[in-house]
Amino acid sequence: DAKTTQPNSMESNEEEPVHLPCNHSTISGTDYIHWYRQLPSQGPEYVIHGLTSNVNNRMASLAIAEDRKSSTLILHRATLRDAAVYYCTRWDYKLSFGAGTTVTVRA
Amino acid sequence: EPEVTQTPSHQVTQMGQEVILRCVPISNHLYFYWYRQILGQKVEFLVSFYNNEISEKSEIFDDQFSVERPDGSNFTLKIRSTKLEDSAMYFCASGQGHEAFFGQGTRLTVV
Numbered sequence: 001d002a003k004t005t006q007p008n009s010m011e012s013n014e015e016e017p018v019h020l021p022c023n024h025s026t027i028s029g030t031d032y033i034h035w036y037r038q039l040p041s042q043g044p045e046y047v048i049h050g051l052t053s054n055v056n057n058r059m060a061s062l063a064i065a066e067d068r069k070s071s072t073l074i075l076h077r078a079t080l081r082d083a084a085v086y087y088c089t090r091w092d093y094k095l096s097f098g099a100g101t102t103v104t105v106r107a
Numbered sequence: 108e109p110e111v112t113q114t115p116s117h118q119v120t121q122m123g124q125e126v127i128l129r130c131v132p133i134s135n136h137l138y139f140y141w142y143r144q145i146l147g148q149k150v151e152f153l154v155s156f157y158n159n160e161i162s163e164k165s166e167i168f169d170d171q172f173s174v175e176r177p178d179g180s181n182f183t184l185k186i187r188s189t190k191l192e193d194s195a196m197y198f199c200a201s202g203q204g205h206e207a208f209f210g211q212g213t214r215l216t217v218v
Contacts, residue, residue, distance in 0.1 A: 032205055043111075043198045043209030044142075044150060087150075091205055094140065094163060097150040 003027065004088045009102045018075040020101050022088030025069040032091045033064060035073045037084040044087065044097070047073065078105045109133045113199050113210035120189055120217055128184045128213045132201030139182045140200040140207065141174065143167070150198065156182065189217045 005023040012018045024033060035047040048055055048062045050071070055062040061074040075082055087100040112131040120126050132139050139156040154164040154174055161174065173185045182201075186193055194217045200207045 034205065038150070043200070043212050044207075045209065046206045049205050093138070093157075094152050094155050095207060096152055097142075099149055 003090060004098055006086075006088050006098065006101045008099065009104065011104045011106060012075075012078045013106050014080060015077050018078045018082070018103060018105075020073040020075075020086050020088075020103070021070065022073070023070045024088065024090065027068055027090055029068070033062070033068075033071050034089050034091050034095065035060070035062065036087045036089065036095065036097070037082075038087070038100070039081075039084045044095075047086070049091065075103075078103075080105050080107060109208075111199055111201055111208050111210035113197075113213050115213060116211065117214045118216070120215070122191055122217055123188050126186050126189055126215060128186075128197050128199075128215070130182045130184070130199030130201075130210055131180060132182050132199065133208055134180070136201035136203050136208075138162075138202045138204075138207075139174075139176070140202075141184045142198045142200065142209075143195040144198065144212075145195045153184070153197075186215075189215075191217050193217050 003026050032049050034049040036044040038044045048060050050062045063072045083105045085100040085102050087097050114129045141153040142150050144150045152165050154168045155162045171187045175183050196212045198209050198212045200209045
């Protein structure tokens, strides 16, 4: 999505946390921030979404900056199965995917 | 756990032929989508469908493409006259709002 900016790639060691940043400086006040991931050879998979408050679920945590111009997806303990492309996007009754961040997890 | 099912998983077709890609969305979902991903590229939005009509479509979704929900359960994407550049992975998705569930995709190869 042209309105979100993510690093191309990140590496992590297994069982260490991963912090994935996303800049969305042009997001409107009512746009939700969504994170999806795409495992190799699979369709995108929902991870988490939020509006203003930090959010937690069984997969990850989402920390949203107070000005909402950026957010960070946190994988608390990366596993080899978390190796995927992670997409930050906004919801406007559809999802628009950019290039995402390719996460590599080292054993 | 309910899931979106797509068939076939792989389809090979000759250029100029019509193809129909099939999807069974999750039963109580109201929003339906088709996306495509050309090998090595990003996932691209094609079309969204709500209340039995197209709610939004991208520039990619030209007159060669159509969607249908013929029987209240299936959701199909038809490409009337395939081109080589239509070769891609096509993903169907369904949702109730913010969370969209994607199928495993149909790999379309146009030769």
